[in-house]
Amino acid sequence: MRDLFDSTREEAQKELEFLARRIRELDVAYHQKDSPLVTDAEYDALKRRNDALEKLYPELIRDDSPSKRVGMTAADDFSKVTHTVPMLSLGNIFTKDDVYAFMEKIRRFLGLPETEEIEMVAEPKIDGLSFSAVYEKGFFKVGATRGDGSIGEDITANLKTIKEFPQELKKQNSDGTVFIPDLIDVRGEVYMSKQDFFDLNKSQEEKGGRVFANPRNAAAGSLRQLDPQITQTRHLSLFAYACGQVHSIHWETHSQFLDYLKKWGFPVNPEIKICKTADDLVSFYENMMEKRSSLPYDIDGVVYKVNRLDLQNRLGFIARSPRWAIAHKFPAEQAITRLNKIRIQVGRTGALTPVADLEPINVGGVVVRHATLHNSDEIERKDIREGDFVVIQRAGDVIPQIVKTLPEKRSADSRPFVFPTVCPVCGSHAQKEGEDAVIYCTGGLVCPAQVQEGLKHFVSKEALNIEGLGDKNISLLFELGWIRNAVDLFYLEEKHGSELMARDGWGVKSAHNLFEALNRVKKGVPLDKFIYALGIREVGEVTARLLARNFISFENLRSQMRTEKAFDILTHIEGIGPVMAEYIADFFSESHNEILLDQLVQIIHIEPYEKKAGRITELTGKTVLFTGTLQNMTRSEAKSKAISAGAKVVSGVSSKTDYVVAGSDAGNKLSIAEQLGVPIITEDIFNQMLDDL
Ligand SMILES: [Zn+2]
Incomplete structure (x- = not known):
């Protein structure tokens, strides 16, 4: 490689272009095809070269630069993305008979004779997280989660960190040029392979970090990170299989569309098959069920889609599910294993949570060692005992559960489990508190x-x-x-x-x-982080921020909490109920805590809230919704202005909404707001309200 400073601007530009292409190629080979083309050291050298050139010529940094795949900062919270075409949910079927009935219904609907084949595409149903990715002129613009199907979370920066995710649609293929549509919303599933899931959990365990229950959870937890750099460190993969809105391109069948996806550079599941009859579908299902545990990723069923688009259009939708596609789900995965021990965990709040330690068993490709038992009532109700053989179930995104115990396999000396009346760790008395079935250790700081x-x-x-x-x-x-x-x-x-x-x-x-x-x-620590860190019962990040915003400084919060009016002051804050107020007031009046806080404020500089969010405006603390097209700013600009003025931006209108900012062509939300009597303001008034008070 040439010496950096010898490069002219033009040469640097050419080299950056080369590096962007080359590194992407290497990423694809490494991640998608699992066959690295170069050593890690060579790869790193290319990345370093790219970084150095970019430092020298920052104006030449490309949109598709490899350096942009890291270090993307996301907003405080996910912003919302409206799906122009809603993301579908599929109807479910569970039996073979259902498959024949489904095909029969389609045939009847279309009025097709028995003799005419209806070509279907059968796909494995990946157990991951759905995404939508909008490309304009072939360049990736916006990515979102499914959300409620209409509005999802903006995960643009996170998707970009996935190595096999195309940031630009490939134009050229071995068999010639591929047409690039002006606009296309490609949809698919982001998942974590079983191996990457095991590796991640292992390293999380070593670091003492969060351990995920299953690959789906891990994928969701990794993709929905406010900090895309975390997403970057997790190995995520994806398959594309559908599309939302699309302009300037047309295909006749779903399988043609899948071919396009492949040519544009998307991973498309290799198991996908065209089926001619209901029998074919059933055997695809059985085949996938057999293959299931040996696949490198989790699937929870298969999906059947009518291949011809004209037929799809004729079939249309029932409510939000298409009539032309259905998910054939696998039965929940169950297994029988021995419950070795019921262990009682003690949480931060003193809650005693029973956990079942199981004889490790493989359930659908995931080794299960523990199952949740929720609380003492559940153990009693199901009569679960140590040493029992139990049926455990792993379904979708939940921690394995014990479905039932098998009393017929019990030994003669089996005894019902007795929930401890003292804390297993400190020996303090343990008791129920309030209405829920949870038992708490009363030891507190002891x-x-x-x-x-x-x-x-x-x-x-x-x-x-x-x-x-x-x-x-x-x-x-x-x-x-x-x-x-x-x-x-x-x-x-x-x-x-x-x-x-x-x-x-x-x-x-x-x-x-x-x-x-x-x-x-x-x-220096921001006030809200410090309040949250104290671990006051019921005070999560949102409440901590609320307290910070209301009391501005920690001194102020403490001194107000020391007065007899503490409870009243707290319950007057919108968002803080009496139970929470009680916990907060108690925390500050507890003498142990007073001593600790006296010392902590000497050691730590707690930054007053105003330093960070600072401003008090008419919109501070208000809930605002935007609808329609604004004249002088984009929607995201308006949102970030509202947030920095201390407002909360929501996407659905309700009676709790304080203001609806209506631009031109405002639709349904405006009429709902009118019906609910929510104040509707113009862009100009919104701008005025942004001023500091
Ligand atoms: Zn205890």
Whole structure:
């Protein structure tokens, strides 16, 4: 490679073009075809070269630059995308008879004789997350989740991080030029392969991060990340199989469309088959069921679609499901295994949650080791006992559940499970609280389990985000007696720094990184993050933000919470109910917490809320909906202005909506707003309301 500074601007431009193409090619080979063309080192060298050139000529950075696949920042929250053509949901069938009935119904509807074949396309139904990806003139513009079918979440930046996702439709194919439509909304499924799922969970476990129940959850959790850089680190894959709106191109059959998808560079499932009869469909189903566990990805059934588009159009829709397609679902996957032990976990709030430790068993390609038992009532109701053989079920996106126990396989000395009346960790009395069936440890700060869970929450990503302190490390430091509460964390370096660096599995570097992360926190933490980190019962991120917005500074919040009026002050805030108010007021009046907070405010600089969001406008705290076309700004501009003025932007109108901003050609939402009596304002008035008060 040439020396960087020898490159002229023109040469750099050419080279960047080459690099964009080459790196994409390598990505496809590596990820899609699973056959790397170069070594990792060579690949990295190309990426570095690309970065260096871009640094030298920032004006030459291409839209499809490999560097743009990382570091894309997403908004505070997902913005919404309206699907021009709704994303369909399919009707479900479960038996072979249903397949014949489905075909018969189609035949009757179309008035076709028995003798005439209706060509069908059969596809495996990928158990992932649906996406829509809009391409204009062949370039990827907007990506969204299915959402409710009409409005999804904007995942444009996240999709771009998936290696096999085409950012540009391929124009050239081995057999000639491929036509690129002016506009097309390609749809498909993002999934995580079983192997990538296992790998991810393994590394999450090591880091003490979140472990996912199944590949579908992992894919959803990875794709729906506000930070696309996280999506980037997860290995996601996809199959395309449908389209929404499309301009300037036409095909006769669904299989022709699939061919286009392949030519444009989309992964299309290799198992897809054309079937001529209902018998063919049934044997496709049986074949896929057999293949299921050996496929590299999870499927939860198969889908049958009428191949001819003219027939599809004639068949149309019933409600929101097409008449021309149906999902034939596999039965929920069940297996029988032994329940070795019922373990009681103690959470941050002291809730005792029973978990079944199972003899590991493979259920549809996923090894199941634990199942949820929910609470003591459920164990009693199902009479689940330690040592029982139980039927477990894994269905879609839920954690494996115990369907029933098999009492006939019980040994003679089997005894009903007795739910503990004391906390298994600290021995404190355990009791039911309120209406729900949950039993809580009353130990509070005496309970090591509650304290550790509280510390894990304190340092978690959504709270103070102290990297290098996963669950395992918290437990370790706690057991060593080095950290007993949140304050101890900040004395870790001073008191145990050298010991920590000398510990096996730690080393100087990771200890330093941890101390650095802690020092960063000392320098400044946004008020809402700090409130959330305290782990006050019922106070999630949204409530924490609400408190921050209302009290502006932590001093103010504390001093108001110390007055007798604390409860009243809180319940006057919209969004805080009496139960939550009670928990919050209690938290601040608890003497242990007072001592801890006195110390924490000395150590940590808690940034007042105004610094970040700052502004108080007429729209602050209001719920706003946009409809129609605005004249002087785009919809997303308007949304971000509203959000930065402290408003909440919603996509559905209800009586809770404060204002509807109506542009030209406003549709249905405007009339609903009128019926509900929601104030409707113009773009001009909206602009005026954005002014600081
Ligand atoms: Zn306890």
